[in-house]
Amino acid sequence: MSGAVIFDLDGTLVDSAPDICAAAGSVIARHGLEPLTLEQTRSYVGHGAEQFVQRCLAARGVADRPGLKAEVLAGFLDIYESAVSLTVPYPGVVAALGQLAGMGLSLGVCTNKPAAPAHAVLRHLGLDGHFAVVIGGDSLAQRKPDPAPLQAAIAGLGATATVFVGDSEVDAETAQRAGVAFALYTEGYRKAPVSDLPHDAAFDDFADLPGIVQGCLGLNGVA
Structure with a gap:
């Protein structure tokens, strides 16, 4: 065997939730959105980066804003690879x-x-x-x-x-x-x-x- x-x-x-939370918060802040709490971050993790971003935007009531998901996802992935310090x-x-x-x-x-x-x-x-x-x-x-x-x-x-x-x-x-x-x-x-x-x-x-x-x-x- x-x-x-x-x-x-x-x-x-x-x-990894503290790093994910910080990365997501920095990206959505560029769009005037409130950052996530650590508890929210932990509850959104598990289905991949795209679904994570979708849940973040839905929690802020802007999931249907044209083009926002793609822009936030790109920004999140851009810093995600180096988000390891926490x-x-x-x-x-x-x-x-x-x-x-x-x-x-x-x-x-x-x-x-x-x-x-x-x-x-x-x-x-x-x-x-x-x-x-x-x-x-x-x-x-x-x-x-x-x-x-x-x-x-x-x-x-x-x-x-x-x-x-x-x-x-x-x-x-x-x-x-x-x-x-x-x-x-x-x-x-x-x-x-x-x-x-x-x-x-x-x-x-x-x-x-x-x-x-x-x-x-x-x-x-x-x-």
């Missing part, structure tokens, strides 16, 4: 990645964040070396919750058994549609109650993840 663990990025491996890994992530690699598992990322900003954040935090495959929101024509991006990550790793780790409704649906085990990180950007999301395991501490993966993949005796 070739085992793999594939992670969502924002809200799962890293808390992003931090969640506690225990680095140690968990090392343990999973030590178990002989391949690691990947499947995110709706565009690929360039995803790679930039991973490089900035020194996490890029852990992942053999990174699938971004613009890597394929489809985005999560379509299962195609996760299936592409699985194929890229050559995995025959996979656990997908995510924090949201989008991630839960993606795993379900791809037919893979899902481990739900409960401290990310999830909006619905944990009980409403299909999952094989839920955790709030990354120290628990290696054991969860071991159970999901049936790796008896592996520590």
Whole structure:
């Protein structure tokens, strides 16, 4: 068996909401709009940059203003790749990645964040070396919750058994549609109650993840 663990990025491996909030705020301020709160930002993340911008504009009541969405999206993407200074890994992530690699598992990322900003954040935090495959929101024509991006990550790793780790409704649906085990990180950007999301395991501490993966993949005796 070739085992793999594939992670969502924002809200799962890293808390990037402060950077996203600052980037979006600077762009919409050019159009005389009030900046987002951090809470709003977290609630809008998950469906990719285009949907994020759409939600920002809808919250300010200007989603139908001609040409505004395209202009704001272009401005947001222009600074998004370098918006990394406020992003931090969640506690225990680095140690968990090392343990999973030590178990002989391949690691990947499947995110709706565009690929360039995803790679930039991973490089900035020194996490890029852990992942053999990174699938971004613009890597394929489809985005999560379509299962195609996760299936592409699985194929890229050559995995025959996979656990997908995510924090949201989008991630839960993606795993379900791809037919893979899902481990739900409960401290990310999830909006619905944990009980409403299909999952094989839920955790709030990354120290628990290696054991969860071991159970999901049936790796008896592996520590």
